[in-house]
Amino acid sequence: MGSCDQSPNFEDGEHPASSASLLLLLRWGESTTEGVHRRWWVGGADRLGPSYDGEDVKVAAAATCGLLLFVVACSSPKAAGRRTAVRTIDVPGPGRVLGDGGGYALYIYVPDNQGASTCYGVCAKAWPPLVLSPGQREARAGPGVNKALLGTTRRSNGDVQVTYNGWPLYLYIGDSAGRATGQALDMGTWYLIAPMGTVDKAPVESAGG
Numbered sequence: 001m002g003s004c005d006q007s008p009n010f011e012d013g014e015h016p017a018s019s020a021s022l023l024l025l026l027r028w029g030e031s032t033t034e035g036v037h038r039r040w041w042v043g044g045a046d047r048l049g050p051s052y053d054g055e056d057v058k059v060a061a062a063a064t065c066g067l068l069l070f071v072v073a074c075s076s077p078k079a080a081g082r083r084t085a086v087r088t089i090d091v092p093g094p095g096r097v098l099g100d101g102g103g104y105a106l107y108i109y110v111p112d113n114q115g116a117s118t119c120y121g122v123c124a125k126a127w128p129p130l131v132l133s134p135g136q137r138e139a140r141a142g143p144g145v146n147k148a149l150l151g152t153t154r155r156s157n158g159d160v161q162v163t164y165n166g167w168p169l170y171l172y173i174g175d176s177a178g179r180a181t182g183q184a185l186d187m188g189t190w191y192l193i194a195p196m197g198t199v200d201k202a203p204v205e206s207a208g209g
Contacts, residue, residue, distance in 0.1 A: 089105060103178050
């Protein structure tokens with residue numbers, strides 16, 4: 001099995017671990033533990049498979065757990081891909097803002113003040129920094145991104161974090177692709193950033209408008 005970064009960038013905003021794939025794994029895992037038959041999904045249809053003895057069930061259950069952990073790990077915003085990219089995405093309210101290669105919104109942290117990152121520890125767990133992959137010199141600029149504004153800053157652990165117009169960039173673990181639920185959180189210290197490099201403080205509209 002490949003790593004979570006097997007496909008580096010998803011320009012259409014799709015994430016490799018979709019809800020459909022999660023359903024596939026959950027359904028397969030539930031059925032293999034019955035010890036009689038396994039049922040698995042192919043093209044949305046149930047198919048009946050062969051019987052298994054107790055040892056086979058244990059192996060299948062262990063494999064299912066591993067696959068499920070893989071999906072969960074890959075379904076959160078990723079701080080690094082095979083080639084980290086910055087692109088533009090559309091968010092209801094603010095409009096066009098910066099996002100990563102998978103379509104997740106990117107944020108700036110006001111206390112950074114266009115300098116070195118000040119988000120570490122618990123902060124960095126909730127707001128993963130957008131970092132370059134090993135061996136990567138710079139982030140790839142997608143359509144609408146001003147490459148001249150892209151830069152980097154080195155974090156205390158040696159990781160190279162991507163910056164835009166001097167602002168270190170972060171993702172938010174509560175987001176999904178195309179959604180920006182982190183806007184103005186933590187007493188107004190996290191904001192989206194526009195392609196021209198300005199901080200966008202416009203409120204995000206709900207899904208219903």
